[in-house]
Amino acid sequence: MPExxxxxxxxxxxxxxxxxxxxIGRLLFDTNxxxxxxxxxxxxxAQGNSDLEFAHLLDHFEEERQQDITIDTTQVFxxxxxxxxxxxxxxxxxxxxxxxxxxxxxxEAGILIVDVKEGIxxxxxxxxxxxxxxxxxxxxVVINKMDLVNYKKEKFMKLKQKIERFLNKIxxxxxxxxxxxxxxxxxxxxxxxxxxxxxxxPLVKILDKLKNLPSLLFRPLVxxxxxxxxxxxRRLILGRVEAGILRKxxxxxxxxxxxxxxxxxxxxxxxxxxxxxxxxxxxxxxxEPIFIERGNILCxxxxxxxxxxxxxxxxxxxxxEEFKKEDTLFIRCAxxxxxxxxxxxxxxIDSVDLRIIKERDFKIKPLExxxxxxxxxxxxxxxxxxxxxxxxxxxxxxxxxxxxxGIILEKNKLCIYWVYLVFIMIPLVA
Amino acid sequence: MDRLxxxxxxxxxxxxxxxxxxxxxxxxxxxxxxSTTLLWLIRKAFLGKVPxxxxxxxxxxxxxxxxxxxxxxxxEWQLDLRIARNELAIKNGMGxxxxxxxxxxxxxxxxxxxxxxQYGFKALYLAIRxxxxxxxxxxxxxxxxxxxxxxxxxxQPPELWEQYKTTIDKQKHIRVHPLLGxxxxxxxxxxxxxxxxxxxxxxxxxNKRYRSIGCACCCIPIESKADNLDKIIEELKTTSISERSxxxxxxxxxxxxxxxxxxxxx
Numbered sequence: 001m002p003e004x005x006x007x008x009x010x011x012x013x014x015x016x017x018x019x020x021x022x023x024i025g026r027l028l029f030d031t032n033x034x035x036x037x038x039x040x041x042x043x044x045x046a047q048g049n050s051d052l053e054f055a056h057l058l059d060h061f062e063e064e065r066q067q068d069i070t071i072d073t074t075q076v077f078x079x080x081x082x083x084x085x086x087x088x089x090x091x092x093x094x095x096x097x098x099x100x101x102x103x104x105x106x107x108e109a110g111i112l113i114v115d116v117k118e119g120i121x122x123x124x125x126x127x128x129x130x131x132x133x134x135x136x137x138x139x140x141v142v143i144n145k146m147d148l149v150n151y152k153k154e155k156f157m158k159l160k161q162k163i164e165r166f167l168n169k170i171x172x173x174x175x176x177x178x179x180x181x182x183x184x185x186x187x188x189x190x191x192x193x194x195x196x197x198x199x200x201x202p203l204v205k206i207l208d209k210l211k212n213l214p215s216l217l218f219r220p221l222v223x224x225x226x227x228x229x230x231x232x233x234r235r236l237i238l239g240r241v242e243a244g245i246l247r248k249x250x251x252x253x254x255x256x257x258x259x260x261x262x263x264x265x266x267x268x269x270x271x272x273x274x275x276x277x278x279x280x281x282x283x284x285x286x287x288e289p290i291f292i293e294r295g296n297i298l299c300x301x302x303x304x305x306x307x308x309x310x311x312x313x314x315x316x317x318x319x320x321e322e323f324k325k326e327d328t329l330f331i332r333c334a335x336x337x338x339x340x341x342x343x344x345x346x347x348x349i350d351s352v353d354l355r356i357i358k359e360r361d362f363k364i365k366p367l368e369x370x371x372x373x374x375x376x377x378x379x380x381x382x383x384x385x386x387x388x389x390x391x392x393x394x395x396x397x398x399x400x401x402x403x404x405x406g407i408i409l410e411k412n413k414l415c416i417y418w419v420y421l422v423f424i425m426i427p428l429v430a
Numbered sequence: 431m432d433r434l435x436x437x438x439x440x441x442x443x444x445x446x447x448x449x450x451x452x453x454x455x456x457x458x459x460x461x462x463x464x465s466t467t468l469l470w471l472i473r474k475a476f477l478g479k480v481p482x483x484x485x486x487x488x489x490x491x492x493x494x495x496x497x498x499x500x501x502x503x504x505x506e507w508q509l510d511l512r513i514a515r516n517e518l519a520i521k522n523g524m525g526x527x528x529x530x531x532x533x534x535x536x537x538x539x540x541x542x543x544x545x546x547x548q549y550g551f552k553a554l555y556l557a558i559r560x561x562x563x564x565x566x567x568x569x570x571x572x573x574x575x576x577x578x579x580x581x582x583x584x585x586q587p588p589e590l591w592e593q594y595k596t597t598i599d600k601q602k603h604i605r606v607h608p609l610l611g612x613x614x615x616x617x618x619x620x621x622x623x624x625x626x627x628x629x630x631x632x633x634x635x636x637n638k639r640y641r642s643i644g645c646a647c648c649c650i651p652i653e654s655k656a657d658n659l660d661k662i663i664e665e666l667k668t669t670s671i672s673e674r675s676x677x678x679x680x681x682x683x684x685x686x687x688x689x690x691x692x693x694x695x696x
Contacts, residue, residue, distance in 0.1 A: 240442075240443045
């Protein structure tokens with residue numbers, strides 16, 4: 001049996017020009033992940049500049065190369081002896097935050113890169129905050145451009161403490177802090193001889209130790225229905241097992257209605273299976289004639305996720321135009337979709353300095369984070385994000401465009417709201 | 431699950447999402463290794479049936495092996511094959527010697543435009559991969575094209591988790607990319623595991639083989655002794671040459687792929 005290699009996706013975030021694309025170029029170059037003609041292409045484009053334009057490896061749009069910026073997120077492959085990595089590059093400009101979020105939602109871990117001379121900047125804070133909101137708690141902090149401060153320990157330590165204080169506020173405890181120079185390749189693959197005071201491992205070794213998200217195999221079954229497909233005279237229920245295990249003859253509950261049906265067959269192309277596990281895309285048939293449609297969630301009775309039409313959530317407003325009270329929204333969670341309203345805004349948070357925004361108007365501005373109460377038209381099947389990500393994360397759409405991403409919070413905050421209504425507001429109004 | 435299982439299940443999920451959301455869909459089949467793999471995955475997603483048309487954009491310059499392979503598989507797999515050709519441009523003698531950029535535009539992009547107009551598909555499946563080209567690495571899984579086929583790459587919609595863009599204006603269409611996360615070597619290892627048929631041009635004859643195929647006039651074979659799947663996989667593990675180095679349209683200038691793609695090229 002060949003040794004099973006680990007697969008891991010991580011996203012690189014941080015402020016403009018702190019060196020995200022250069023770090024990726026350096027990782028690819030120093031691990032021999034680049035084809036020879038790619039290296040030549042970059043050398044040709046650099047036109048005699050002595051420094052290789054590593055950033056150009058990923059910044060492929062004409063506009064990106066001419067302005068030396070990253071506009072959209074990219075994914076590239078690189079491998080070490082132990083791991084196959086997918087690196088997700090994310091743009092650092094404020095205008096391209098939606099692209100950064102797009103990249104971040106695909107990742108299992110993150111690298112936050114900070115320029116040792118510039119220190120913590122606007123997007124450093126915002127990106128770190130968004131990663132923590134989106135549930136990416138596994139973070140490596142890379143302090144870059146150490147060559148500009150003569151590889152001095154004090155400079156590194158001073159910035160490290162500042163970053164620590166900030167990350168503490170948003171509940172992130174980084175895996176490690178690594179001083180590097182992407183330009184000179186110090187502490188990337190090999191331990192730097194210029195920073196002997198740094199006793200821990202170089203970046204690539206640290207990346208090798210990052211962990212995959214925990215398996216959902218032994219959690220209660222979640223099977224969101226994608227489609228009902230007619231093959232000859234049979235009706236096949238198509239979908240992917242998102243958590244747990246499914247077995248032939250299982251009794252399944254069809255949420256949100258709650259009808260029960262018995263599984264007759266679990267199928268793949270030219271295969272009849274006895275069971276299917278988390279991650280498998282399969283087709284199902286049932287013993288009883290039963291109406292099932294896209295958006296239903298199948299589960300085992302007594303181990304059901306919740307069915308709700310009101311819940312508390314944190315959202316990041318991504319659309320260029322602010323949210324207004326009368327806006328009609330759609331929520332999409334797993335394969336479910338229904339119209340919804342934001343009933344109440346509990347608080348709004350500035351995504352840079354984490355300050356609570358004082359204006360208590362019924363608006364949410366671009367890139368603000370808000371804790372809201374969402375009321376859906378039809379009941380939907382959800383779980384708090386911390387408990388089960390696949391039923392705890394969602395997008396909101398307005399005028400057919402994604403305008404926000406969100407996660408579902410535990411209900412205890414909702415209780416506080418009811419207490420507030422019953423004991424304070426209602427007596428006041430009465 | 432191993433790497434190939436993960437990729438397969440993920441691609442089938444994407445294939446089913448697009449079909450569930452749009453119904454009026456088609457797949458672009460260049461008859462190369464990637465799109466033949468995609469076709470295979472579509473058959474697996476729908477338990478042996480391809481429930482929508484398969485379009486082959488025929489520039490008239492393809493290798494004869496491609497035409498033979500296409501017609502054989504179309505019968506074997508019972509495909510609803512639609513052949514898209516820009517007859518007028520072909521009649522007027524369009525060819526790569528005039529300009530590779532114009533030739534790709536006329537015989538590929540415009541041929542596709544005509545087919546889309548004729549049939550009114552809302553979504554097209556394409557077998558592009560991120561590791562083929564830096565521009566393709568910037569793609570979304572579901573990617574919008576406007577009525578002129580333009581790709582607004584500076585303003586792509588957010589794509590969070592697996593919530594793909596599914597609502598579009600009437601004139602627009604969506605490009606669906608189920609293989610975006612596959613690498614070249616994954617494709618070959620999967621072809622081997624699943625025993626998927628591929629065009630013979632990929633296997634070395636007289637120390638040369640094609641690593642990427644398209645029009646006969648614009649593809650250059652590479653030096654290789656790899657005359658079977660195991661040897662191709664072994665070769666890919668050690669090569670330092672990139673996959674599309676033998677494709678003329680990538681080479682005219684640094685940003686030609688971006689221009690072609692932003693104007694609707696695949």
